[in-house]
Amino acid sequence: MKIGNIDIKNNVALAPMAGVTDLSFRLLCKEQNVGLIYTEMVSAKGLYYGDKKTEELMKIKQEERPVSLQIFGSDPNIMAKVVKEKLNYKDDFDILDINMGCPTPKIVKNGDGSALMKNPKLIGKIVSEVVKASNKPVTVKIRKGWDHNKINAVEVAKIIEDSGASLLAIHGRTREEFYSGKADWGIIKNVKEAIEIPVLGNGDIFSPLDAKEMLEYTNCDGVMIGRGARGNPWIFNRTLKLLSEGILPSEPTNREKINMCIKHLELLVHYKGEQIAVKDIRKHIGWYTKGMHNSSAIRGQSNKFNNKEKIIYLLNEYIDSIE
Incomplete structure (x- = not known):
């Protein structure tokens, strides 16, 4: 898989998870041959105002790479300024990802994360400004929509592609659903059919067989594993063995x-x-x-x-x- 000018050795990615995908956990997943690693999400405003805790989240080791640094925010100007003045000078990450899928109340109440799914026009503005500012490929992570009345992932995906993003990751739930119910892999399939840039499918991958089934059903370019990796970094190596060799290694003891x-x-x-x-x-x-x-x-x-x-x-x- 290729994201912009960055080669990814396989199509299995570790999803960004706040409070989980810190440096220690990412290193354990890298030992299990995960193809692409995402950091915890980093506040663009936190970087803009020089918050030390925010900068702590950006500690990255060479052996993790390729790494996607994920930022969140809803002000296109602040995000572009942070990218130009701070992130473009960092040479320890490879891809810049914009979070438009986080469902947590403290993120959504500020208009960030999945709240952006309610404003496709703003999404386009954010992506285009960040793409113009960044010296690295820009990707985006979204959800199915805001709620069952506003399922607009296909519309948003087209806007994101037209705004210059190099890859899209989509979680098959609305913000309203949070992590309840069952992820809708059909919407991932629809998004993949609607755009040309690579698509990562996310949601309800708890085993290598789930990953294989998602790839076959949606035809997406890769899978992004989140909650299924908690306490289970082996899922990456086991998934890769299944996908590349048709062998399903036994679960860890x-x-x-x-x-x-x-x-x-x-x-x-x-x-x-x-x-x-x-x-x-x-x-x-x-x-x-x-x-x-x-x-x-x-x-x-x-x-x-x-x-x-x-x-x-x-x-x-x-x-x-x-x-």
Whole structure:
């Protein structure tokens, strides 16, 4: 797959997820051969006003690349200015993505994320201004629409293509649906048929077989995996094996999951420090241990510890007890 002038070695991407796809998690997914990595979304206004926390989200390692840096906002002038004055000077990422799909209230209330699906004209203005300002390929992530009364992904996709974007990713739900119900892969198929630029399909890919089915049904150029990768970075390598060789590798064992969780914690400590890391790992422990015997107890116990070694001891003791 090619995005602008950037070659992507395979067509399986890690979706941007706030609070999840930080540097540590992205490195684990890269070890599993994910083709394209998206950062957590970064506020254009935060960059404009020099917010330090915003700039922390943009830490990228060479071994992750190719990386798509995702920004969000709804002011075309601020976004273009940030791209020209700040992002064009960064040489550690390859693609610039604009988030027009995030459904969270704090993003939507400011007119950002999926709120933009209500204003196709503004979408066109944002994309065209950012494309003009950027020295890297620009891509966009959208949703099916705002609600069931305004399903306009095909219309919006055409506007985005005409405004100069190099790729479009679409999640098959409206903003109103959030993550409930079932993703509509039909709308992904419709978008793919309507535009010429590459399309990534997103929504309800929780296994390699889901990825294969989406590609076959929609004819999209690649898949973007989000929630299906939480506690499960193996999904990328397993999906690639299925797509390229027709082989479905076995799922990781419980011990492999716990060992990955410990490795994840070690990376978090390295990049964020122990105090932040032990808080961040708690949600990941829930995802890594999902479906294991008595996993709710281990989640509860891990919430009491503020020390890396105690959490590692707890995890090792837990896996020994259930094997």
